[in-house]
Amino acid sequence: MDDLLPKLLSFPPHPPPPKPLSIVQYDEGIKAQISAIKSIPEGKLLQQTSSGENALDIINPALNTVPYALILTAHMSAMQSGAKDVDLDMLWGKITDFLPNFDPRQARYLGSEISRIIEATAAIARSHQQIPLALPPIRDALLRIDPTGTVFTSKHLLLVKLALESRSYDNVIPVLEKPILYIPGSRNQPKAKHICDTALPPQAYITPANGFPGKGIRHHDVLEYFLYSGMVYIALRNWKRALECLEDAVTYPAKDSSISKIMVEAYKKWVLINLLVEGRLMDIPKASSVSKLYHTLAKPYETVARIFQLGTASRLKSEVEAGKHIWQNDCNTGLILNVLAAYQKFQIRNLAGVHSKISIAEIHNLTMSGETGAKLPSSQAVETLVQNMIADGSLNATLSNPSNQGSVLTFSQGGPVLSEKQVQAELAASTLRIKNLTQEIKNTDHIMTYDKDYVKHLQKQKKNTKTMHDQGISGGDMDWNGVDDEDLMDSLY
């Protein structure tokens, strides 16, 4: 082993040269190193040093990611082939040491290795019933490789599945809160010359060729990720984000008026969460092409939504009871119970639309509980409910007790008033996000120009212009920007 070490540590040069390596040098160097290490038989990599240490103890994963990753995978192969002397505890320690610390630039060349390490992490954690321990390293690894978190990989799906299995949700939020924008495997993605180029957007170096995203991502992988992300947020009762995630699934593009069952499941949950967030059923975002199918396939849910909006508490309750087996089969009983609990809250919130000040006794008379289908037992219970609502911020009002006639609720009109500073901060944040998005739009636009159909379309346009010119008709503005503004991004602006 000792003789191998210099070879293993040959790249990147240590100490770093005063002038950083150029992209080309870096690319060549790391490629040479990888092929050199891969040519070493795996058995040799597993050897200990003369002082009896494991090579992994010596190598710093943050500096020499390449040898570290390759030795790790060698250990894993050994374990899989049944070698007895693999120290699982040691290996686990090394993995959890490696995943949050590797060098993202080198890792771009190690897509399939890191992918394998992540999968092994999940497998080990599963077999030892310790899934929550696997979540932070996998999450960190994903964010190291792609800090923007906009490219979907099969590891995303794995992570969210693990979170649901182990019911530990908070750990994966940093990944889930980044919106997915790109799916690897685009046939038009231009191939990057040197994937170590730090200026590259993540979708350029996370490609099927690189091995990280996993082979053969199918549409239901993406859909499942959206649905499961929604479910994680549901479990955390972050209804707003849950709604957004489910919306991604609901509006997933579909052709030939076919629909995925996952989309329908997502739609059902989406309907219920709509009620929890808005108190009413919103329209499906325009992009959806299969809204008709949703209406037929999720009818019981839409009925509940209609009654929630317009019907009485007792009708809502009986409707929910009548559909008991439906919610159970769809695993939505929990959500339905939340909807029932939310009914009275929305009734109280709606009072703010008519009243500016109202006594608790009147609220008691005017609103009914969706859970029992009747009035609350006492105005005391109403007061507690109102207090809770004010406390959790769902009701903008103050409760006062001016005299002995019982408490009085005063609604503050127009919602919470933000201070100027808060507004400024929010606006600035929003501007920044939109600026970043504009970059993404440009990227997508750029990728689209490589699309086969688009190129065909351009050729046709060109021909038309030519013939038009030949006939003496001026062809108007036919440059690239003009065309793709019209065709692709028009509806965005």
Added chain:
Amino acid sequence: MASAQSAPSSPTLGRTQREGVVTDPPKFDLESYIQNYQGRTRLERLIHIGACSTFLGPDALKLAVREAKAGKDIRRYLEAQSHLEAIAPREQEAVMDRSWVDTVDKQNKAESKRLEAELKGYKNNLIKESIRMGNEDLGKHYQAIGDLSKAFEAFGRMRQDISVAKHIIDVSRHLVEVAVEQRNWIAVSSNVQKIRSLAPPTSVSADPPLQPYLSATEGLAQFDAGIYRNAALSFLQTETGMGSTCATIMSPNDVAIYGGLCALATMDRNELQSKVLDNTHFRTYLELEPHIRKAIAFFVNSRYTLCLEILEGYHTDYLLDIYLQRHVTILYQKIRSKCIVQYFIPFSFVTLDNLNEAFCSPGKTIDKELSGMIQAGELNARINTVDRLLEALPSNQRAEAQREALQMAGDFEREARRRILRMNIGMADLEVKGLKRGGQHPGAVDDFFDAHAHAGGNVHVSNF
């Protein structure tokens, strides 16, 4: 038909009009009222009053029976007679005159046959003018015996043999008349348009001016279709000199009432002043119904209670009008809401007791009506039930604009993201597609999801 379409009655109005029965004595005199009309509408109106008013019922129906016997419409006669039989069986007119029915029936049939035969003869001779006249006679006959659809057809056929512009007017007027009785408002408007589209009316030089007739019938069509604002505008355009040109349909008094009520219900105070009170043409009509003018003037001068009081006084009368009955409640409700809104404008808050005093009869409260109006977005205010106040909504435009800006930015972000994702999914060729190319089932659902989804699904549900 009328009762089926009547709007939900206002919570503060009496319940008597529910079944279309009016018990209060009306303000008008039956004889002079019915003198305003000619033709079949007299009968229709008399029967309507007879069926709806307990006060005028017997008198109106007796008149109706007599009127019907002078004509040849058996169905109308039987209708009037049976109503009378129900409420005043001892009257002389309440007994059914079977011999009259039989003779008239025979006469009608013979007359129909004769006219049809005559028309056939004219057609064989190919004399356009005769055919037109034949159709006109036939149409008039059918109209008189109450066979409106045949009458409409016959009058419609006249159009093929038109030679001068006046004929077009004749045809359209016949059609309008029949269509009004059929309540076929689309036909009414289209025929009015046809007359309008002729050369400017001066060249037609109709002796009684046509304009009032056209405006009034058009207004009526819009009014009965519930388009009150347009109806008001049409009625307001009616020029002076309607006289009895329209008497088979409506009287000048009706123009004033319908137009005035529609205007009150749909226009603001400035418009009422400029378009109604200062309108020289419409003033001549308003003079026929001075209380409408007074009501409008009170509204313009912000004396809403008086305005509503006047209208309330004529409620009974309007319920006995064949066209107004269906609409009067809705119109009153609209006027009332407008009054409340206008009343509230100058205040930042008003006590509910004040409002009750101004708008409700004693013992009734306005609370429910107010909350309905607030929910419908008509009144920009909130109720304070603790201190019994109606409070105006403070507006904070800056905060609103800021909220809107943030909202819009958020929406844009999401929408842009969704579209980027969509395009990238498309480019990765990962859309959901039909299972089989070619022989695909629309709406196919892929099933390979079950196993996974439910494993995950169970996890989260048990969480609650």
